[in-house]
Amino acid sequence: MFDVVIRGGTIVDGTGAEAFAGDVAIDGDTIVEVGSVSGRGRREIDADGAVVTPGFLDLHTHYDGQVTWDDALEPSATNGITTIVLGNCGVGFAPVRASDHESLIDMMEGVEDIPGSALSVGMPWGEWESFADYLDVIGARHYSANVACHIAHGPVRYFVMGERAYEDHDASADDVAEMARVVREAFDAGAAGFSTNRFRLHMSRSGKVVPGTFAPAAELTAIARAIGEAGHGLIQGIADGTITPGDLDAMPELDLLGELSLVSGRPLTFSTFQASPQADVFRRVLDGAAEWNARGAQLRPQIIPRAVTFMSNLDTYHPFMNRPTYKALADLPVGERAARMRRPEVRAAILSDGDDFTGGLGALVGVGLGTALGRLFSLAFPVDYEPDPSQSVEALARQCAVEPLHFLYDRMTAGDGGEFFALLGNNFQDGTLEPCREMLLDPYSVSGLSDAGAHVTMISDCSSSTFHLTHWVRDRARGERVPLELAVHKLTGAPAGMYGFTDRGVLAAGKKADVNVLDFDNLTIAAPSIRADLPTGARRILQPSTGYLATIANGEVVRRNDEDTGARPGYLLRSSRGQK
Numbered sequence: 001m002f003d004v005v006i007r008g009g010t011i012v013d014g015t016g017a018e019a020f021a022g023d024v025a026i027d028g029d030t031i032v033e034v035g036s037v038s039g040r041g042r043r044e045i046d047a048d049g050a051v052v053t054p055g056f057l058d059l060h061t062h063y064d065g066q067v068t069w070d071d072a073l074e075p076s077a078t079n080g081i082t083t084i085v086l087g088n089c090g091v092g093f094a095p096v097r098a099s100d101h102e103s104l105i106d107m108m109e110g111v112e113d114i115p116g117s118a119l120s121v122g123m124p125w126g127e128w129e130s131f132a133d134y135l136d137v138i139g140a141r142h143y144s145a146n147v148a149c150h151i152a153h154g155p156v157r158y159f160v161m162g163e164r165a166y167e168d169h170d171a172s173a174d175d176v177a178e179m180a181r182v183v184r185e186a187f188d189a190g191a192a193g194f195s196t197n198r199f200r201l202h203m204s205r206s207g208k209v210v211p212g213t214f215a216p217a218a219e220l221t222a223i224a225r226a227i228g229e230a231g232h233g234l235i236q237g238i239a240d241g242t243i244t245p246g247d248l249d250a251m252p253e254l255d256l257l258g259e260l261s262l263v264s265g266r267p268l269t270f271s272t273f274q275a276s277p278q279a280d281v282f283r284r285v286l287d288g289a290a291e292w293n294a295r296g297a298q299l300r301p302q303i304i305p306r307a308v309t310f311m312s313n314l315d316t317y318h319p320f321m322n323r324p325t326y327k328a329l330a331d332l333p334v335g336e337r338a339a340r341m342r343r344p345e346v347r348a349a350i351l352s353d354g355d356d357f358t359g360g361l362g363a364l365v366g367v368g369l370g371t372a373l374g375r376l377f378s379l380a381f382p383v384d385y386e387p388d389p390s391q392s393v394e395a396l397a398r399q400c401a402v403e404p405l406h407f408l409y410d411r412m413t414a415g416d417g418g419e420f421f422a423l424l425g426n427n428f429q430d431g432t433l434e435p436c437r438e439m440l441l442d443p444y445s446v447s448g449l450s451d452a453g454a455h456v457t458m459i460s461d462c463s464s465s466t467f468h469l470t471h472w473v474r475d476r477a478r479g480e481r482v483p484l485e486l487a488v489h490k491l492t493g494a495p496a497g498m499y500g501f502t503d504r505g506v507l508a509a510g511k512k513a514d515v516n517v518l519d520f521d522n523l524t525i526a527a528p529s530i531r532a533d534l535p536t537g538a539r540r541i542l543q544p545s546t547g548y549l550a551t552i553a554n555g556e557v558v559r560r561n562d563e564d565t566g567a568r569p570g571y572l573l574r575s576s577r578g579q580k
């Protein structure tokens, strides 16, 4: 008798190998048989007509605060994810001195658009100083999914250098040695990696570029050497120079990343997407990474198989938010606000108002959205992330001879004011997701970049895990699709192997029982919606998917028929040398 048997599914094991019909038997937290299972299970899950895969990994999240107050880990948990990684992009919350809590909140709030008040009030500040202490705080909790954590360059630099971390690009030899020591200590405590930011637009709330962004190669090399001595984990980064390099003939940032992987002897994964204005840079990045890998590096472009989606609706950022007549209504509940905005005199006033621009990132985004209506598409259900350009707000407005901004106004204020629009930018520069297919097919790429937990009222790309299957395997009409086995591999075996989580990411006897059972034909991504459930009542965008018959983490069913079962078997995954 087994604890659980998943009976009669199409098994996609996460290695990229061909799918086959079979059963999966689980005892405790471990898969014990895959294939034809003759014994019965105390619990049987009927997978007839369903696809059975390993649980997905969500590599690029910013749940660093959320894991200290929340155990459900939405929106990841509602999209088949059984392992999340935090501490990305060089920002995080450890190490930290008691006097510096607000400084790290400032850093995170600016870069990742997480309400600072939620972080101040929601997190148990004072329970840790070192990174090891922070891991202990996470380690004492249980979640719907497993959690792994990077130590981030920004906090490390701030811990060692104080305010100089922002201004002094060249750290002293003592500073560098101390940073390397702190990072080494974190890896010894179980850090899954070290993250660094080299993306200039990542600024703190107070407008300062994140510490470490301009760190010279010597500082990073010293840290990479310490990581090599630790002998496990990886390096994660985001770099301007691999996204929009200033000089098309040279890619010094890519070369720096290659060097860091070589020096540390560890994998290095970095954000890769097609970004304006040089739309084919991603191809040169993929080729360059392959060249470095031929020389012994382990560069792993981290991709997302749809546009990085900037969302807009009446309750988040939108083109009317800076107009005085609108501002007078801004505090009304959204349904009431929409109704007031439909009144002809209010409509006329807002549409003729000028922007009363008071600054701040959100206001800027609002203005930007109003000038990009040719790239703005409805995200009403059923959501379409590869729309034909003829469906843009601008194109639709022109078709009915209406001013595009007026057209958007009427759509946004219709009904309860809940319709979302998406600015499809990166990866959709040419009006097609064909670049994503190229990136998915790249042998070194891994899927990630959901940014879950961050940009909580602007970006929610967590459902991109589900999108691998709905769009790329099943629905795509505007070009070729990708094989099911490949899509699943990019979400499971590939990233788990990269992290050295060799007991996860694959369905095989002896592996941890992280499993999804999918009603593949009916898998559906919901339209985004707003929920005000962050600490202090701050809002965030959620976007669950349906069609997950079961999601199992460490042998326990955490979601059944798209409902949270309340089980919280997920725990901190400490990376260690023995792992790989």
Ligand SMILES: [Zn+2]
Pocket (backbone or CB within 6 Å): 060, 062, 088, 089, 451, 454
């Ligand atoms: Zn990030």
